[in-house]
Amino acid sequence: MFDLTYKSIAQPSTGVYRDKGSKFLAFAYPVKSETEIKSILQQLKKEHPKANHHCFAYRLGAYKNIFRHSDDREPSGSAGRPIYGVILANDLTQILIVVVRYFGGTLLGVPGLIQAYKGAADDAIQQASVQEFEIEEYYNLVFRYELLNDVMRLLKQSHATILQQQMSDDCSIDISVSKKNADNFINGISQNYLLKEGVTLKVKS
Incomplete structure (x- = not known):
């Protein structure tokens, strides 16, 4: 483990x-x-x-x-x-x-x-x-502005911290999330059709 x-x-x-x-x-x-x-x-x-x-x-x-x-x-x-x-x-x-x-x-x-x-x-x-x-993991999310509310809801549920954000037609947010919540965060994207299709997720070092 x-x-x-x-x-x-x-x-x-x-x-x-x-x-x-x-x-x-x-x-x-x-x-x-x-x-x-x-x-x-x-x-x-x-x-x-x-x-x-x-x-x-x-x-x-x-x-x-x-x-x-x-x-x-x-x-x-x-x-x-x-x-x-x-x-x-x-x-x-x-x-x-x-x-x-x-x-x-x-x-x-x-x-x-x-x-x-x-x-x-x-x-x-x-x-x-x-x-x-807690060990933190870091991600960058890029998505269309109309998905902002869904993304923010997921970030709140995952207790993620927003480190940096840029809002326009295409939004970009850098976040940190504790390792214990990381799986729930990733599953929250993959199990939501709109987020799965509309969010580009990258792991940051």
Whole structure:
């Protein structure tokens, strides 16, 4: 059975880990795109210009199929992967965790770094509000204006959200609908002769 929900954090949160003078500041964010992630990383570098490292990991998509982690010049596998491990351990997606390190003068070694980055990331998640969110599916509908009332009635019955619309002789509406209601929405079109013949339905990514 396919999942109908996914887990993420509701708001940004922070965490901290200290060891031998080094300070590891963790920042966790709910995110929806790599463009948003890039902007956050740039902003954090502006806010912490004297930090030695900005290591991070993220996972995107309700189906958890987009991910990346970075050691940012720390020894390979000592920073980004432990941060990503915290994301996996909590079964989260649509999330970015950045850990900013201020070096304290004493080398921690790879095992110490792994523990530090994992500890900071884990603290940020412990401080966060983890919630379940419904998986949304996205569609574009194109139809003749005289079908507008029938389409709107179906959207209301399916608890769909209108994201964008253009009204003229030929109407176009972009919608999102929860995965649990998607089958009812599609069946509502296929089982209504006027809608089946008059609505062009496209899945949007």
